[in-house]
Amino acid sequence: MKLVDIETVETGQTLGKTIFSSNGTVLLSKGVQLTVYMISTLKRLGVTTVYLDNPMYRDIPEDEVLNDETKRAVIHLMSETFESLRSGKAFNTKAVSQTVDEMLDEILKNQNMLVQLSDIRTEDNAMFMHAMNVCMISCLLGLNMGLNMIQLKELAIGALLHDIGKIGAPEEQEGRMHHAWRGFELIKNKREYSLLIAHVAFQHHESVDGSGAPRGLTGDDIHTYAKIAAVANVYDNLIYGTDGEAPLLPHEACERLNAMSGTRLDHEVLIQFMRIVSIYPNGISVRLTNRQIGVVVGQHRGLPGRPVVRILNKDGDEAVGFNEMDLAQHPTVFIESVLS
Structure with missing residues (x-):
């Protein structure tokens, strides 16, 4: 799943993470295809970001402490x-x-x-x-x-x-x-x-x-x-x-x-x-100091600022062969910015 701004969500995209109502029931389930009504309802409820399902990122661990x-x-x-x-x-x-x-x-x-x-x-x-x-x-x-x-x-x-x-x-x-x-x-x-x-x-x-x-x-x-x-x-x-x-x-x-x-x-x-704490959580997009762009896909306990990043090509697609850079192994490369 990948975190995106609610304003960029389009009809037909798939929700990547369950959203709960105020009494603990499920408001929208993970895996549902979003409609115009659903998107407008989320905006009305004050939702600003959502996780979307994407085949490129389905293997990214959610690493949730609570299920x-x-x-x-x-x-x-x-x-x-x-x-x-x-x-x-x-x-x-x-x-x-x-x-x-x-x-x-x-x-x-x-x-x-x-x-x-x-x-x-x-x-x-x-x-x-x-x-x-x-x-x-x-x-x-x-x-x-x-x-x-x-x-x-x-x-x-x-x-x-x-x-x-x-x-x-x-x-x-x-x-x-x-x-x-x-x-x-x-x-x-x-x-x-x-x-x-x-x-x-x-x-x-x-x-x-x-x-x-x-x-x-x-x-x-x-x-x-x-x-x-x-x-x-x-x-x-x-x-x-x-x-x-x-x-x-x-x-x-x-x-x-x-x-x-x-x-x-x-x-x-x-x-x-x-x-x-995870300073750069799984699913967020980042730009590295070597000018490469990627998505955070893994963490290191004790090294919160050195996650594993899956590198994307210039078109925003996953690089061939799951090209991942473990920043714990690349001490001269840093996260320059988080992308919206």
């Missing part, structure tokens, strides 16, 4: 959780714990895969996708940082629920009305949960230099779980775009994160994050 079934379950759970809160009811803590257990099982199996946020987000499913991604990234970070299973589950539940204070809250929040404080209040009295879980929601907007909210905590006063969730939260927001900002490409988002090291975000957590 589609798990994603559907998580999105459905978050939809039900947020709906319960909107109606003034308690959310189902047992269901959250069970879903987190399923996520952790899958994350443990795929812990050597790099983070590649390739799911297509709509205006309706954005909050649920965000919660899922922050949880998934946080768990991978926690594994990299040596957390045990009890700690990983606390972190995972806190990361999945980090934004529940936003439900029913006003747009502008200060002090005890900040959504982080509201989230803390919603979670802390759940007897099934450790108080540390509530502190993920409470502290994920704190900054290590004291400029964060809602309490202006600094350094070691911020729990490690919250420092981890903060990095995951900011990265996902940068990739998909929030508060009117345009979405960034992964390498651009990583540069922005590094600029926040020691101020907004914890330096040590960022070091670990750069070891688990």
Whole structure:
């Protein structure tokens, strides 16, 4: 599959990746031929890019940490959780714990895969996708940082629920009305949960230099779980775009994160994050410094900036014989730019 701008999609092209609705059901399935109505509906739902199927790229591994079934379950759970809160009811803590257990099982199996946020987000499913991604990234970070299973589950539940204070809250929040404080209040009295879980929601907007909210905590006063969730939260927001900002490409988002090291975000957590993220995800088109153009088809854990690139000829077709350049083996060749 190959990532393309929605404005370039033509009728009859084949969708390369499933798109989910707000309650976890399938909105459009991978493999469906796109119609004019489907394309216009995706645009109306706020979709800006899609993955298309292409015979040239069918062998490119998707390298998904979570499979589609798990994603559907998580999105459905978050939809039900947020709906319960909107109606003034308690959310189902047992269901959250069970879903987190399923996520952790899958994350443990795929812990050597790099983070590649390739799911297509709509205006309706954005909050649920965000919660899922922050949880998934946080768990991978926690594994990299040596957390045990009890700690990983606390972190995972806190990361999945980090934004529940936003439900029913006003747009502008200060002090005890900040959504982080509201989230803390919603979670802390759940007897099934450790108080540390509530502190993920409470502290994920704190900054290590004291400029964060809602309490202006600094350094070691911020729990490690919250420092981890903060990095995951900011990265996902940068990739998909929030508060009117345009979405960034992964390498651009990583540069922005590094600029926040020691101020907004914890330096040590960022070091670990750069070891688990794919700066140039599979399926994107790139131009190399040797002037060749290609599509990223493979990754190296620990070398996020040195993927495997399938070289295309001047007409944009795959070069004869699957000519691939492993940038880990070509230290003088770099990715010059990402092509739209």
